Amino acid sequence: MTLPDRNRRFLLARVPEGMPQESDFLLEEEAIPACPTNGVLVRSLWISVDPYLRGRISGVRTYVDPILTGSLMESAATGQVVESQTPHFKKGDFVAGMWGWQDYAAVDAARVRLVDPHEAPIQTALGLLGGTGMTAYFGLIELCAPKAGETVLVSGAAGAVGSAVGQIAKILGCRAVGTVGTDAKAEYIRSLGFDAALNYRTELPYKESLRRVCPNGIDCYFDNAGGELTDAAMALMNFRGRVSVCGQISQYNDRSQDVGRRPFTEILVKQLRVEGFIVTRWASRFAEGRKQMALWLKEGRLRCEETVYEGLESTPRAFIGLFRGENTGKALVRV
Numbered sequence: 533m534t535l536p537d538r539n540r541r542f543l544l545a546r547v548p549e550g551m552p553q554e555s556d557f558l559l560e561e562e563a564i565p566a567c568p569t570n571g572v573l574v575r576s577l578w579i580s581v582d583p584y585l586r587g588r589i590s591g592v593r594t595y596v597d598p599i600l601t602g603s604l605m606e607s608a609a610t611g612q613v614v615e616s617q618t619p620h621f622k623k624g625d626f627v628a629g630m631w632g633w634q635d636y637a638a639v640d641a642a643r644v645r646l647v648d649p650h651e652a653p654i655q656t657a658l659g660l661l662g663g664t665g666m667t668a669y670f671g672l673i674e675l676c677a678p679k680a681g682e683t684v685l686v687s688g689a690a691g692a693v694g695s696a697v698g699q700i701a702k703i704l705g706c707r708a709v710g711t712v713g714t715d716a717k718a719e720y721i722r723s724l725g726f727d728a729a730l731n732y733r734t735e736l737p738y739k740e741s742l743r744r745v746c747p748n749g750i751d752c753y754f755d756n757a758g759g760e761l762t763d764a765a766m767a768l769m770n771f772r773g774r775v776s777v778c779g780q781i782s783q784y785n786d787r788s789q790d791v792g793r794r795p796f797t798e799i800l801v802k803q804l805r806v807e808g809f810i811v812t813r814w815a816s817r818f819a820e821g822r823k824q825m826a827l828w829l830k831e832g833r834l835r836c837e838e839t840v841y842e843g844l845e846s847t848p849r850a851f852i853g854l855f856r857g858e859n860t861g862k863a864l865v866r867v
């Protein structure tokens with residue numbers, strides 16, 4: 533295959549105010565980069581869009597430095613090696629890495645990992661067998677430590693992380709309950725084996741509707757959403773319950789500085805354990821997590837829908853769609 537002579541890539545044009553707009557990103561063209569010594573030139577096939585990127589384009593340091601205005605939009609991607617200058621990879625290999633929103637990338641060998649296309653479709657390396665799957669697996673098992681028979685509530689349950697959390701909870705013998713933004717998503721998570729679903733947009737007030745779907749209270753809460761729903765969930769936690777704080781997507785574009793309900797009395801009297809995490813905490817154990825998730829996937833005990841946007845040019849739209857609830861399962865761009 534002869535390579536085109538131009539590479540298209542998205543830069544951050546400006547720090548978004550509230551909800552990101554497509555005009556916050558700039559598509560530019562440059563020469564295809566040279567294959568680096570000790571590295572590979574990769575052609576992107578799939579790009580992952582993820583809510584955490586909202587924090588990275590907020591102009592301030594969170595747990596990592598921000599992506600600066602004028603810089604490449606970084607994110608996970610999978611692709612195929614088109615040229616190699618390292619013995620670790622050969623032309624034609626499928627790889628995954630963090631090379632971002634672009635057609636081609638020159639990447640150091642240490643910053644990519646091999647993807648086996650026979651194990652699962654290669655985009656699964658961005659979903660159940662990638663950061664998404666590791667977030668669900670370690671965030672649930674390590675921080676919630678769910679026991680068979682317990683009730684596990686997960687918010688953002690039809691999304692990439694949330695749908696995996698509920699399915700893992702079922703594998704562990706728990707009662708899995710999810711909150712979602714549409715009735716179709718409620719139907720979807722029931723089809724995955726969730727015991728109950730709550731549409732947080734229509735089933736109000738939350739305390740009553742949560743009590744309906746969690747009649748025995750909540751032992752484990754895996755929170756992707758935050759906001760008022762989480763306030764209500766905290767009030768229904770059982771004695772010595774565990775809360776894994778994974779994401780707060782309802783707050784990412786919110787500039788209202790709403791204080792919300794203070795949960796500390798609840799934490800105190802019920803002796804709850806509430807812990808936030810960044811998945812890279814378990815990076816040294818990803819091989820273990822991936823092995824277990826791959827096994828469950830092979831056994832048909834895990835499934836994940838994909839919401840696919842076509843073409844690199846659709847990447848900003850795909851990203852913004854996360855905050856509009858457009859995706860069911862993993863949101864991906866097919867380059």
Ligand code: NAP
Pocket residue numbers: 581582583584663664667688689690691692693694711712713714717756757777778779780781782783809810811812854855856857858859860861862863
């Ligand atoms: P996702 O759930 O596949 O996609 C985002 C979903 O969030 C949307 O489909 C939408 O579903 C829901 N949402 C959007 N705006 C919302 C709002 N205002 N209130 C409630 N829900 C809203 O994304 P993901 O990649 O799986 O990530 C899920 C969460 O995990 C995010 O908060 C993300 O930041 C977090 N995360 C954390 C880590 C970590 O290391 N801590 C790693 C990965 C992801 P509905 O239609 O159901 O509203």
